[in-house]
Amino acid sequence: MIEVIDAERCTSCDICVNVCPTNVFDKTEGIPVIARQGDCQTCFLCELYCPEDALYVSPYAEEPRPTDVVALRQTAALGSYRRAVGWTDETRDLRGIDRSYLLFGH
Amino acid sequence: MTVHERRAEQRTAPGGSVEFDADVLVIGGGPAGTWAAVSAAERGARVVLADKGFCGTSGATAAAGTGVWYVDPKPALREAAMANREKMGGHLQDRRWMARVLDQTYEDSNRLAAWGYPYPVDDTGTSQRNSLQGPEYMRLMRKRTKQAGVTILDHSPALELLVDDDGSVAGASGVRRQKHDRWIVRAKAVVIATGGCAFLSKTLGSNVLTGDGYLMAAEVGAEFSSMEFSNPYAISPAFGSVTKTLFYGWATFSYEDGSVVPGAASKGGRSAIARALLQGPVYARLDKADDDVQRHMRASQPNFFLPFDRTGIDPFRERFSVTLRLEGTVRGTGGLRIVDDSCATSVPGLYAAGDAATRELICGGFTGGGSHNAAWAMSSGTWAGWGAAGYARQLGPARQRRLASAGTVAFRSKAGRAFExxxxxxxxxxxxxxxxxxxxxxxxxxxxxxxxxxxxxxxxxxxxxxxxxxxxxxxxxxxxxxxxxxxxxxxxxxxxxxxxxxxxxxxxxxxxxxxxxxxxxxxxxxxxxxxxxxxxxxxxxx
CATH class of the missing domain: 1.20.58.100 (Fumarate reductase/succinate dehydrogenase flavoprotein-like, C-terminal domain)
Structure with missing residues (x-):
């Protein structure tokens, strides 16, 4: 489930509010809030669309797992999904490396 | 860039609501809905697409990666592709439909390439088109839908259909959940592309898929087919949401005590996993994947590894607890009954595409993978879009029709007892x-x-x-x-x-x-x- 909006990185662009397919976030005067965490389906797409790598979706789909943002910043987790699919300038080459065709038919 | 003169027209509406006049309303903005919207617009229709969530991230495809039943148009290859699944599907497929889906999928995939989808190129320099990355694919489809002149309503779940005096479907209404108001679209034809129903099981990306389109269609008398084929379950880590059953083809499944579950396999042995889960926990380890396969998996499906990387599990070396999540009619093959080649349903003015429609015609009683569903979504979406646009054109210039709301359950007060x-x-x-x-x-x-x-x-x-x-x-x-x-x-x-x-x-x-x-x-x-x-x-x- 979505656990973290890093207030230091978030620019209040509200992209997450728009792209979340299950409407988990709400806009505010400042940065968005996680208003309906229980509706999160752990699809990681908000993270993927966040241009500031300010979001963190915990992999635990069934229950909340409060996550310490300070500790998180020490890891490579923030933005790791976006980098892996090639949605950053530095990793654009990864967009075309799908190797599924080598895995089918197994 | 395509030129558009015809957009759906926004009418003045009473406070607290927005109203549009359109030729075609598409409900659902996944692959089937976006292909339907683009195809209808290319035939000159004024189109509105309403998505419950956000067109581009909504649905089972956007969050995942999917194979595509894409086969080169060589007779021997096509024949093998059709024969391949017939036994598994219980011989309920229809060869004529399989052939036309293969043709349309080939055409649509080639359009995706022309639109800039980054298909990988293999060692021989050949573009490989039998797989799509969900986020990339659906981001592109949103863009093409907008470029086609379609009006997209995001976060706008449809709640009920509108019908005219003859019982023909003539639009729908719903809510804009982030604007806290209502929407009404008067349309000459409606395409239901709301996906299947996975009962909020958290199988990846599927919690928007609750069968909403089925209910609305049933309220105007639509029929269903093959609804008994609605019980596939997907493997995921017990704690997580990522269901990528293909990769479990390299797994060994074991009981708590470490002994192997007899007969358990991702393909052809999932029932053994279900039986073992009735007794207690089941564990998996992807220990049959060699270094090359491990590398290809990481490149092909980065989100598969998020649950493992973020919990410090090495899925190739360590055991982790797994579960089976119900996929219902998302990967089942049942859905709205299709009555002709344009994907019309049994109700005038109502079309169905993608997982909302039955996939019995190409899958029979078993899918065994996303590839057929992805091919069906493109093909049936394309046909339903053309069909709905043609139906709207044949209906002629807009005439004022008296429309009635078709919604029943949860709309009418009867008992003095709360709906929970x-x-x-x-x-x-x-x-x-x-x-x-x-x-x-x-x-x-x-x-x-x-x-x-x-x-x-x-x-x-x-x-x-x-x-x-x-x-x-x-x-x-x-x-x-x-x-x-x-x-x-x-x-x-x-x-x-x-x-x-x-x-x-x-x-x-x-x-x-x-x-x-x-x-x-x-x-x-x-x-x-x-x-x-x-x-x-x-x-x-x-």
Whole structure:
């Protein structure tokens, strides 16, 4: 489930509010809030669309797992999904490396 | 860039609502919905697409990666591709439909390439087009939908269809959940592309898929087909949401004590996993993947590794607990019955595409993978878009039609008793999740489940209208309830095991039941059987 909006990185662009397919976030005067965490389906797409790598979706789909943002910043987790699919300038080459065709038919 | 003169027209509307006049309304913005919207717009229709979430991230495809049933147009390859799954699907496929889906998927995939989808290139320099990355694919489809001149309404769940005096479908209405108002689209034709129903099981990306389109279609009298093929379960880590069953082809499954679960496999042995899960926890380790396969997996499906990387598990070396999540009709093959090549339903003005429609025509009773569903989504989306645009054109210039709302359950106050969506959702899940009810079916267990589900329907349909804030959840829970009843009633009508439908009391396939089960109805759920196309042809020849 979505656990973290890093207030230091978030620019209040509200992209997450728009792209979340299950409407988990709400806009505010400042940065968005996680208003309906229980509706999160752990699809990681908000993270993927966040241009500031300010979001963190915990992999635990069934229950909340409060996550310490300070500790998180020490890891490579923030933005790791976006980098892996090639949605950053530095990793654009990864967009075309799908190797599924080598895995089918197994 | 395409030139557009015709956009849906926004009309002035009373406060608290927005209204549009369109030729075609597409409900659902996944692959099928976006292909339908683009195709209808390219035929000159003014199109509105309404998505419950956000067109581009909504649905089972956007969050995942999917194979695509893309086969080069060489007769031998096409023949092999069609023959390949016939046995698994219980010989319920229709060769004519398989051939036309292969043709259309080939064409649509080549359009995706022309639009800039970054297909990988193999060592021989060949572009490989049998797989799509969900986020990339759906981001592109959103862009093409906008470029085609389609008006997209995001976060705008449809709640009920509108019908004219003849009972033809003439639009829909719903809510804009982030703007806290209502939308109404008057349209000459409507395409239902709302996906299947996975009962909020958290199988990846599927929690928007609650059968909403089925309920709306049933309220105007649409029919369903193959709803007994609605019980696939996908493997995921017990704690997580990422279901990528293909990769478990390299797994060894074990009990708590470390001994191997006999017969357990991702393909052809998932029932052994379900049986073991009825006894206790089951673990997996992807220990059959060599270094090359591990590398290809990481490149192909980065999100598969998020649950592992973020919990410090090495899935190739360490065991992790797994579960099976119900995918319902998302990966089942049942859905709205298609009556002609344009993907029309049995109701005038109403079309169906993607997982909302039955996939029996190309899959029979088993999908075995996303590739056929992805091919079906593109093809049926394209045809439904053309079909709806053609129907709208033949209807002629807009005439003022008197429209009525078709919504029933959760809209009408009757009993002075509150509608409780959360309670109802839980009650439905309790009947459709358990492996002993849905995976391994038996007449006596199906009948008692149906008694409880039918009673829940009586309760829900006689409860008060849901409050404004609860209306969406109420309609979702009612849609899941209705879906479960078509599923189990159809399962009782097929007294054999075929495709994914297994009956403990009828463990074998019966040649006399090579037919389709049609279902429908809300207060009274009914089923009938229709002959398979081969039987109709041979009858005609006699």
């Amino acid at each position: 969506p959360a309670t109802l959702t839980k009650a439905v899940q309790d009947e459709v999740y358990p492996y002993e009810l849905n995976y391994f079916r038996h007449a006596s267990r199906l009948e008692s489940a149906l008694e409880r589900l039918d009673a829940a329907w009586v309760d829900a349909s006689s409860a008060d209208a849901a409050s404004k804030d609860d209306l969406l959840r109420a309609r979702e829970s009612a849609a899941m309830l209705a879906t479960s009843r078509w599923m189990y009633r159809s399962a009782l009508a097929r007294n054999e095991s075929r495709g994914m439908h297994r009956r403990d009391d009828y463990p074998y396939q019966d040649d006399r039941q090579r037919h389709y089960v049609t279902s429908g109805g809300l207060d009274e759920v009914w089923t009938t059987v229709r002959p398979h196309a081969d039987a109709s042809y041979s009858e005609a020849a006699e």
